[in-house]
Amino acid sequence: MEYQYPLLLCVKLALSPKFQPFPHVLQFVSDLLLPTTxxxxxxxxxxxMIKDYEAVLPYTVGAMDGAAAxxxxxxLQRLQNTRSEGCSSAAFxxxxxxxxxxxxxxxxxxYARLAQxxxxxxxxxxNGHIRIVEFISQS
Structure with missing residues (x-):
């Protein structure tokens, strides 16, 4: 069974029928509305969003990187316990x-091996975070 996207993000159903002859336009707008991850x-x-799309959109290290930032x-703790993607040096x-x-x-x-x-x-x-600079220097 193919997954059905929610109505608000299904451009073909939301736009006027006048756009139906232009499937490339519909696809372009859909791509803008729906993230790739x-x-x-x-x-x-x-x-x-997680509930609606978790089953069809992939996770990447960007999830942990963004949570860290x-x-x-x-x-971070939830992702580490439930996912295998990990993070990148961008998290640090x-x-x-x-x-x-x-x-x-x-x-x-x-993830100490990823630190830079x-x-x-x-x-x-x-950003003026002297305490953080000191912490990194001592690590």
């Missing part, structure tokens, strides 16, 4: 740039 919905904690340790840089010390501790515990201290220090310093 579930990552943004995950790290923004958009429950309805937003300081969402709860989401995002957490450092936004002064999420607790997230950096957690990332160091589980020089990039993390640059990101933290650029």
């Amino acid at each position: 579930i990552d943004g919905a995950i790290y923004n904690d958009l429950h309805r 937003r300081g969402r340790l709860d989401i 840089v995002g957490a450092a740039a936004n002064a999420h010390l607790e997230v950096l501790w957690w990332l160091n515990e589980f 201290p020089a990039e993390m220090v640059k990101a933290a310093a650029a």
Whole structure:
């Protein structure tokens, strides 16, 4: 059985019948409305989007990277327990740039091999987070 997208994102049903002869336009608008991954919905904690699209949209490391940049340790922990994609070095840089010390501790515990201290220090310093720079230097 093919998955049916919600009506609001099914452009073919939402637009005037005058557009039906232009399937490429309908597809273009649909592509703009529907993301290619579930990552943004995950790290923004958009429950309805997750419920509607989790089965049809892939996860990437972007879900964890975004959660780290937003300081969402709860989401990071949930993803680590339920998914296998992990994160990238961008998770460390995002957490450092936004002064999420607790997230950096957690990332160091589980994904230390991905840390890029020089990039993390640059990101933290650029945003005036001296405490984070000190933490990275001591790690």
